[in-house]
Amino acid sequence: MSLEDFLDDDFIKIGLDCVNQDQLFQTLYQEAYSKGYVSKQFLEKIKEREESFPTGLSINNYNVAIPHTDPEYVFKQFIAITTLKRPIPFQLMDDRSKKVNVKIVILLGLNEPHDQLNVLQQLIQMIQDEKKIEQIASSTSVKEIRHLFIQ
Incomplete structure (x- = not known):
């Protein structure tokens, strides 16, 4: 499966204004939970996993995080892309x-182990493309971010 198969424009947020991880995770969880993508436990489990297995990456001149949790808390697979104010x-x-x-x-919401490995490989390849990450970071359009993810 390609990254496009996991994208939903409602899960692409531009310039989200959050003061900390808790607020960020709460905001993304509410969107996913309200659409039936995740269980009630998803928020707690994403925080626990981030505490135990941090996901911050420093690649080239950009820092990216790829938080995720165990598959049993995800009902429908998705990728949420957020740029922060x-x-x-x-x-x-x-x-x-x-x-x-x-x-x-x-944020990865995946419930199939083979998809998780495939998606992570595609994401790492994309993140290593400094020009693409720079474009995502400065993008002001959901359509543009979607396009950058699938090209």
Whole structure:
């Protein structure tokens, strides 16, 4: 499956103004829960997983986070793409003692193990494209972000 199969324009947020991870996760959870994509436990479990297995990445000049949780809390698969008005600190995936200020958050709601590996590989490849990440970070259009993700 391609990234496009998991995208829903309602889950692409531009310039979201959140003060911390809790507010960010709450906002994204409410959207997914109201549409029946996730269980009630999703919010708690995404926070727990982020605490245990941080998802902050520092690649080139951009910091990205890819939070996700266990498949049993996801009813319908999705990817939520969020650019933030103000960066939010996330612990680094490879060094929990350090934090990075993240401006792009890609929340994964996946419930099929083979899809998770495939999606992560595609995302890592995309994130390593500095020009594309720069365009996503500065985009003002849902349509443009969708296009950048699927090209």
